[in-house]
Amino acid sequence: MAEHHEGLIYAMVLSSAADREMTDSELQSMGAMVRNLPVFDGFDEEDLPGATRACAELLNDDDGLEQALEFIRTKVPARLYETAYAISCDVVAADGAASQEELRLLEMIRHSLDIDRLVAAGIERGARARHMVG
Numbered sequence: 001m002a003e004h005h006e007g008l009i010y011a012m013v014l015s016s017a018a019d020r021e022m023t024d025s026e027l028q029s030m031g032a033m034v035r036n037l038p039v040f041d042g043f044d045e046e047d048l049p050g051a052t053r054a055c056a057e058l059l060n061d062d063d064g065l066e067q068a069l070e071f072i073r074t075k076v077p078a079r080l081y082e083t084a085y086a087i088s089c090d091v092v093a094a095d096g097a098a099s100q101e102e103l104r105l106l107e108m109i110r111h112s113l114d115i116d117r118l119v120a121a122g123i124e125r126g127a128r129a130r131h132m133v134g
Contacts, residue, residue: 005043006051007075008084009034011109013055014068015088018105029094039083069112081113085120089127096131 012033016026034040034048058064058071076084088109092102110120 002042003075004077004080005040005047007072008039008080008087009048009051010055010068011072011076011084011088012091013052014059014065014072014109015091015102015105017056017059018092018102019099020101023095025095026091029091033087033090037087039080065108069108072109073112076113081115082119082123085109085113085115086123086127089124090130093127093131096133 009030012030013022016022016030030052031045031048034043034045055068058068061067072084085106088106092098092106098106106124109115110117115123
């Protein structure tokens with residue numbers, strides 16, 4: 001597994017676990033992104049459960065959140081920071097509602113990856129638009 005794959009998966013898991021509940025729609029969204037996004041080319045989908053578990057275990061540590069954010073920042077190259085933020089937003093939007101915890105976590109990811117606020121707003125709006133239901 002490429003390092004950036006692992007970092008991107010941690011970004012998705014972190015976003016899904018922010019409200020302490022990983023919903024089926026969030027997990028399905030993660031699987032669909034791994035299968036369909038070019039950034040995951042070469043990633044073996046069979047590795048997804050193990051990477052998800054590793055991130056969840058890290059989050060159990062006292063400073064797990066900080067460790068996970070640092071992991072994402074070091075494993076994902078800077079040119080993919082916006083991609084990491086975008087897939088995090090898509091995971092949060094997958095179940096149709098964003099909790100305060102999820103919104104706060106997105107803010108933490110944005111700051112950790114030094115994503116400009118206007119760029120982030122565009123990414124967030126795109127995620128919202130993609131996950132609207134009729």
